[in-house]
Each structure stands twice: as C-alpha cells, then as structure tokens.
Amino acid sequence: MxxxxxxxxxxxxxxxxxxxxxxxxxxxxxxxxxxxxxxxxxxxxxxxxxxxxxxxxxxxxxxxxxxxxxxxxxxxxxxxxxxxxxxxxxxxxxxxxxxxxxxxxxxxxxxxxxxxxxxxxxxxxxxxxxxxxxYEEFKDRAGTIINGVVKREEYGNIIVDVGRGEAILRRNEKIGRESYRPNDRIRAYVKDVRRESRGPQIFLSRTDPQFMAELFKMEVPEIYDGVIEIKAVARDPGSRAKIAVISYDNSIDPVGACVGMRGSRVQAVVGELQGEKIDIIPWSEDQATFLVNALQPAEVAKVVFDEDASRIEVVVPDEQLSLAIGRRGQNVRLASQLTGLDIDILTEEEESKRRQAEFNARTKLFMDALDLDEFFAQLLVAEGFTNLEEVAYIELDELTSIDGVDEGTAAELQTRAREHLEAANRAALENARALGAEDSLIEFEGLTPQMVEALAKDDVKTLEDFATCADWELAGGWTTANGQRVKDEGILEPFDVSLEEAQTMVMTARVMLGWVDPTEMESADEAETKETDEKEAGV
CATH class of the missing domain: 3.30.1480.10 (NusA, N-terminal domain)
Known part of the structure; x- marks a missing residue:
C-alpha cells in the first residue's frame, strides 16, 4: 500500500x-x-x-x-x-x-x-x-482524598478506578479486615504518585494519619478555612486515634468545633474509619501541658522533661496506671507519636522509691567523701546539693545559710570537698597516663582528668583520636531502629556533656590540628545563627 x-x-x-x-x-x-x-x-x-x-x-x-x-x-x-x-x-x-x-x-x-x-x-x-x-493529572493530587470504584482484587491489593486511571490500595493500607467487592465505592488518601516504566503508579491509603486529617478538613469548615489547624495526628488504624487541634480565633473552641453538634462531625469521620475511636485534644506550645492532654483520659500527677534525651517521665496515681498505658500500650504509644517524645510512665509509688534511692545515694556520697555523719549528709542533700563540686566551689554564704552551719563549718566542708576532688583528679590523671593518654589530650581545654580517663579507656588517647570522634559518640544520643528508639551511650555522657558542647570541643580540636579552617567555622556559625533567627522571626 x-x-x-x-x-x-x-x-x-x-x-x-x-x-x-x-x-x-x-x-x-x-x-x-x-x-x-x-x-x-x-x-x-x-x-x-x-x-x-x-x-x-x-x-x-x-x-x-x-x-x-x-x-x-x-x-x-x-x-x-x-x-x-x-x-x-x-x-x-x-x-x-x-x-x-x-x-x-x-x-x-x-x-x-x-x-x-x-x-x-x-x-x-x-x-x-x-x-x-x-501522571500530570494525578501528581498534584498526592496528599488529597480521592473517590473511586473498586475494579478487582489482586493478591489482597485493591485496584481502584479513579476516573482517568487506576490506583492501587495495598492490603497493608486497608483498615483492619476491610473487604471490597467489584463496583463498591471507596474513598482513600492519595499517598504517593510515581512515574514508573509501566506507567504512573497511584498508591492509596486508608491507614495513613493524614487520611483522618483530610476527612476532618472536609467535615469541619473551620479547618478548611484555616481558623482551626490540625497540629498532629496519631492513629492505630481501625482501633483508636488522637488528633491535636488549635484555634486561632479565641471565640471558637477547637475541640467542640471538631466534635460538632451532638457529635455529628466526628461521627461522620468515625463512620468512614470503620468505627475508629477518636480522641480530640487541644494542642499547646508547652510540651508538658500538651502531653497531659495527649494522655487523656488518664490523670497526670507530675511531668519531668529531659531535653537532652527528648524523653519525658510522667507520674500518675497508682490507680491510673493501666488507663494511662492503655490496652497493649495503645494510649501511651499514640501519645508518644502525637508529641514526638519517648514517654516513661511511673506510678507515684515507683517515683517515690526512685527519689528515695537517689537521696540515699547522695547521702552516702557526702558521708564517704566528706567524712560526715548521716544527719549532716542528709541535711546537705535536702538543701539541694547533688555533687561534691557544688559543695567545693559554691559561695560560702550558700552554705552558712543552712541552719546549724557557721562560717568555720562551711569552710571546713569546702576544704574537705576540694581535697577529695583534687585527690580524685590526681588518681584519674595517673590512670589515664598509664592507659597511654598523651599530653595533647590531657592539656586540651574543657576535658577534666576523669573525662580523659574515660576517653583513654575507650582507646581515645591523642588529640587526633579525639578530633575523629563524632559528637554523638561523646555525648550519646538516640537512633531509630525498626521503629524503636535505641540509646547510644556516649563516652562523656556520665559527665553531662551536651551534644552542642561535644560538637564545639571536636571542632576546636580539628582547628588546632589544622584540619579545619577557622574562618569556615565562623561562616558556618554565622549561617546557623542567621537560620535560627529567621525561624524565630517566622521568616
């Protein structure tokens, strides 16, 4: 032809x-x-x-x-x-x-x-x-809710007709034991849209926390208008969820607006999520207050926050322990996801026992190091002294303000504390030298003899060894493995060295060795300061 x-x-x-x-x-x-x-x-x-x-x-x-x-x-x-x-x-x-x-x-x-x-x-x-x-049609719809019709099921995955294309709802993205038949209508969250060799792949989800957030945006006009903002969402799909909201209009109650008249709004979302129970809580900038709200319906007696470890200890009444933890740890797990913190829950009895153990340990420290009787050692602990450095180098007036302590007694206490610390420093230094620690490390500013000893025990014996350390190797930190936060023990962690202090010392060592140009450090510090200022200013 x-x-x-x-x-x-x-x-x-x-x-x-x-x-x-x-x-x-x-x-x-x-x-x-x-x-x-x-x-x-x-x-x-x-x-x-x-x-x-x-x-x-x-x-x-x-x-x-x-x-x-x-x-x-x-x-x-x-x-x-x-x-x-x-x-x-x-x-x-x-x-x-x-x-x-x-x-x-x-x-x-x-x-x-x-x-x-x-x-x-x-x-x-x-x-x-x-x-x-x-792909061009659906790439901008990622992060939104889409309606479709079930076409077929393949190995537990649902193929959904979404108009001008097909999407897939994987079995692990379905709520509980959901089952669908061909021609059933389905509503899902567009989790991802990818361009692949066999064509654009549209991945749906009904378990993603943002699915619930988008449903609330559809049901609550105040959220859609931006008057109320969803700050955090945590879900145990098909079972229970927590959502934190804040209102930018003082006349509007964010929790009440999300619940609706006689629960109409939240029930519409619950119905779509197969009866999933939803706790709506007010969001707060104060982490302790936010956590207390997140652990509802349990009552919280006290909150102790550890900023370095991003962990928080919550003390609850003995009878509230099971409620705070929830069935199979569900309540505390959702509260942890919502706040982004690791939460340890203690009863008042457990916390009391721990405080007593700390009190006894500090009392024994002062009795042994300062040659004091039990009553006097307990008096120092009760006044807030936690270590020998505080006793040795505090202003004399702070000691004389304690009932029964005159200037002579205070001076004697400081003398004993300083002598004990000096002896301990000499012993630590001798041990560090015996382990092979070199003068370049011993004389480095910021490291105490005990720190040098700990470094030498970990085979860090020269300034070059110290300069190759990562900040988390010195100060410790947390890593996430298989969804669980795992503690990384730091060499200098027992000496309360923060991550920032460790980073500063390591960079100083690198500058001293000529590995890093100090002008580059200054430029990096200026850039970091500028970025921090812009964040604080809301730029």
Whole structure:
C-alpha cells in the first residue's frame, strides 16, 4: 500500500478519534504516525539515512525527506546522514557547520511487516502520551482524598478506578479486615504518585494519619478555612486515634468545633474509619501541658522533661496506671507519636522509691567523701546539693545559710570537698597516663582528668583520636531502629556533656590540628545563627 493512494483525510480523522478515546492531544498521535512512517522509510532506503516524515495537519498529505547535516571534516561518522562543508557546496550557498541539506524522496510502499511495525510504533507513542497525561493529572493530587470504584482484587491489593486511571490500595493500607467487592465505592488518601516504566503508579491509603486529617478538613469548615489547624495526628488504624487541634480565633473552641453538634462531625469521620475511636485534644506550645492532654483520659500527677534525651517521665496515681498505658500500650504509644517524645510512665509509688534511692545515694556520697555523719549528709542533700563540686566551689554564704552551719563549718566542708576532688583528679590523671593518654589530650581545654580517663579507656588517647570522634559518640544520643528508639551511650555522657558542647570541643580540636579552617567555622556559625533567627522571626 502506498501512502499517496491512502485516504489522507481519513488519516487525520483516525488521529482525532484515537486522541479523543485516550484523552490526549491529537498532535501527539500525528507525531507518532510520522515516527512510524519514518521508521518504515528507513527500512526501505537504509537505516543509516536520516529520513523524516511530515504530515500536513490540514490536508493529511505526508511528505518524506532525507536530511544530511554539515559537520567538520574530521567529525564525519555517518556518510549517509553527514557531509563536509566542501561536499555541501553544490547544494547550499556558503554552507556552515550545522546547516542541513533537505531532499524530498518518494513515498514508500508499506508492506504487511512494515505496516505492523508502524502500528506498533503508533501504539507505543500513544501509550506513552497517555501515561504522561495520567501522571500530570494525578501528581498534584498526592496528599488529597480521592473517590473511586473498586475494579478487582489482586493478591489482597485493591485496584481502584479513579476516573482517568487506576490506583492501587495495598492490603497493608486497608483498615483492619476491610473487604471490597467489584463496583463498591471507596474513598482513600492519595499517598504517593510515581512515574514508573509501566506507567504512573497511584498508591492509596486508608491507614495513613493524614487520611483522618483530610476527612476532618472536609467535615469541619473551620479547618478548611484555616481558623482551626490540625497540629498532629496519631492513629492505630481501625482501633483508636488522637488528633491535636488549635484555634486561632479565641471565640471558637477547637475541640467542640471538631466534635460538632451532638457529635455529628466526628461521627461522620468515625463512620468512614470503620468505627475508629477518636480522641480530640487541644494542642499547646508547652510540651508538658500538651502531653497531659495527649494522655487523656488518664490523670497526670507530675511531668519531668529531659531535653537532652527528648524523653519525658510522667507520674500518675497508682490507680491510673493501666488507663494511662492503655490496652497493649495503645494510649501511651499514640501519645508518644502525637508529641514526638519517648514517654516513661511511673506510678507515684515507683517515683517515690526512685527519689528515695537517689537521696540515699547522695547521702552516702557526702558521708564517704566528706567524712560526715548521716544527719549532716542528709541535711546537705535536702538543701539541694547533688555533687561534691557544688559543695567545693559554691559561695560560702550558700552554705552558712543552712541552719546549724557557721562560717568555720562551711569552710571546713569546702576544704574537705576540694581535697577529695583534687585527690580524685590526681588518681584519674595517673590512670589515664598509664592507659597511654598523651599530653595533647590531657592539656586540651574543657576535658577534666576523669573525662580523659574515660576517653583513654575507650582507646581515645591523642588529640587526633579525639578530633575523629563524632559528637554523638561523646555525648550519646538516640537512633531509630525498626521503629524503636535505641540509646547510644556516649563516652562523656556520665559527665553531662551536651551534644552542642561535644560538637564545639571536636571542632576546636580539628582547628588546632589544622584540619579545619577557622574562618569556615565562623561562616558556618554565622549561617546557623542567621537560620535560627529567621525561624524565630517566622521568616
């Protein structure tokens, strides 16, 4: 079949019909036809030739041309598609590198094999255009709720018709033991849209915490309008959830607005989530207050916050322990997810026992180190003294303010404390030297003899060894493994060295060794300060 004998208008009508069916640009279909005809022409005239086809968008007339590009003499690689400047002179006036010689060639006869090949090229191009269209349509819908119709189930995964494409709801993204039949309507959260070789993949979820947040946005106009903001969400899909909200209008109660008249709003969300119980709590900038709210309905007696470890201890009445923890730890787990903190729950009795143990340990420390009787040692602990450094170097007035302690007694206490500390420092230094610690490390500012001893025990014996340490190796920290926070013990953690202090010491050591340019440190500090200031200013 020759192109010249084909119904040219029918070619355009076919392109428009395919474009309408696949909902893509008709020009893309015509381009696919041009590519397929060009491929067929190359099989006729030679694969090394640069054959191009242009189909007139109004008449459907197909024009076949051969293109040769002008290149430098030494760059000619394909003699069928490239010519030198000298070879181009008979065809072009004043030819230059990059010019093209275009010659029209006769249309080709499309045999059965060539026609099949052309059809495959067209189908492939149409599929690619359809995939691009689907991806462009759905990529901006990630993070929103979408309605669809169940088409089929494959290995527990649900294939959902979402209009101009298909989406997948994986079995681990379904709530509990949800089951669907073909043609069932389904509402889900668009978790991710990816461009893959087999086409755009749209991943849905009904267990994602943001699914519940988007449902509330649909049910509560104040959230949609921005008057109320959802600050945090934690879910145990199909069982229980907690959502923290805040109102930017003092006249609106955020919890009441989310609950609705007689619970109408929250019940609409509960119904969509298969009866999932939802605790709506007010969000607070104060972490302790927020945590107390998050642990509802349990009552909290006291909260102790550890900023370095991002952990928080919650003391509850003995009879409230099971309520605070919840069934299988559900309540405290959701509260932890909501606040982003690790939570330890203690009863008042357990906390009392721990405080008593700390009191006894400090009492024994003062009795042994300062040669005091039990009553006097307990008096120091009761006044808030926790270690020998506080006794040794505190202002004398602080000690004389204690009942029964005169200036002579206070001076004697400080003398004993300093002598004990000096003896301990000498012993630690001797032990560190015996372990191989070098003077470069011992004389480094900021390290006490006990710290040097601890470093030497961990095989950090020189300033170079110290400079290669990471800040978390010195100060300790937390890492997450398999969803669980794991404690990393730091070499200097027993000496209350913070992560920032460790980082400063390590960088100082690197500067002293010439590993780091101090001007770069200053620039980094300035950039960090600027970034912090901008965050605080709300920029």
């Amino acid at each position: 020759a192109i010249t004998s084909a119904n040219q208008l029918e070619l355009l009508q076919t392109a428009e019909a395919v474009a309408r069916e696949k909902m893509i640009d008709p020009d893309l279909v015509i381009q696919a036809m041009e590519d397929s005809l060009a491929r067929a022409a190359k099989s006729r005239y030679g694969s090394e030739m640069d054959i191009r086809v242009h189909i007139d968008r109004k008449t459907g007339n197909a024009t076949f041309t051969r293109v040769r590009t002008v290149v430098e003499d030494e760059e000619v690689e394909n003699y069928q598609a490239q010519v030198t400047v000298a070879q181009a002179r008979p065809y072009l006036d004043n030819p230059k590198v990059g010019d093209e010689i275009i010659d029209q060639v006769p249309p080709v006869e499309l045999g059965r094999i060539a026609a099949q090949s052309a059809k495959q090229v067209i189908l492939q191009k149409v599929r690619e255009a359809e995939r691009d269209r689907q």
